[in-house]
Amino acid sequence: MSTLPAGQPSAASNGVASIARTMTDIRCCLAIGPPKSLLALREFVTLSPTRPADYPTLFWMFFVCLPAHYVLVGVQWYGLFSIFIPVYAFLFVPIRTAITGDVDRFLERTAKLHWGLVVCVYCISHAPALLMLDIPGYQGNAKLLLYMVFVVQVSDVFQYVFGKLLG
Numbered sequence: 001m002s003t004l005p006a007g008q009p010s011a012a013s014n015g016v017a018s019i020a021r022t023m024t025d026i027r028c029c030l031a032i033g034p035p036k037s038l039l040a041l042r043e044f045v046t047l048s049p050t051r052p053a054d055y056p057t058l059f060w061m062f063f064v065c066l067p068a069h070y071v072l073v074g075v076q077w078y079g080l081f082s083i084f085i086p087v088y089a090f091l092f093v094p095i096r097t098a099i100t101g102d103v104d105r106f107l108e109r110t111a112k113l114h115w116g117l118v119v120c121v122y123c124i125s126h127a128p129a130l131l132m133l134d135i136p137g138y139q140g141n142a143k144l145l146l147y148m149v150f151v152v153q154v155s156d157v158f159q160y161v162f163g164k165l166l167g
Helices: 011-047 052-074 078-099 106-123 126-132 141-166
Strands: none
Touching: 011 052, 011 106, 052 078, 052 106, 052 126, 078 106, 126 141
16 A cells, blocks of 8 residues: 655545536636626627517527537637637528528628627637636636736726827
8 A cells, every 4th residue: 555745635636626626617607607698698689680580590699509608618628619609600690590581681680690699708708718728837817817807997998098188
């Protein structure tokens, strides 16, 4: 029977700790992103003109694309997360809208729906995705999220100030 040096955890406890960290990251990711994306997408769609023929597409956007995208973030499947909305949803939204047969202002409606997905789901999902980054030798991904929020807020302040000064 081998013994470990004092203060060194066993492989089993390392595995349990790794699983616990992953589950905590997934819970943080799912708590931060989807509610904000859902509210942003709802507001975006409310302000965009839609027709009754768009309702099935909206259903798929809200109840399939949005949760699936955050599941990809949560399970850290970066390859599919990075292309899910820009590629697959880009193809799916016009196809689903075309199936309804309503061609009135088709391109404008589908472009607005897809742009809503990109801005309100894809872009916002990068905030919790920062928590999932595995940077060797760096712990504290919450600092990256805080830094991103700080940069965005400083940008808003500068835009306001220079808009008033140079306006």
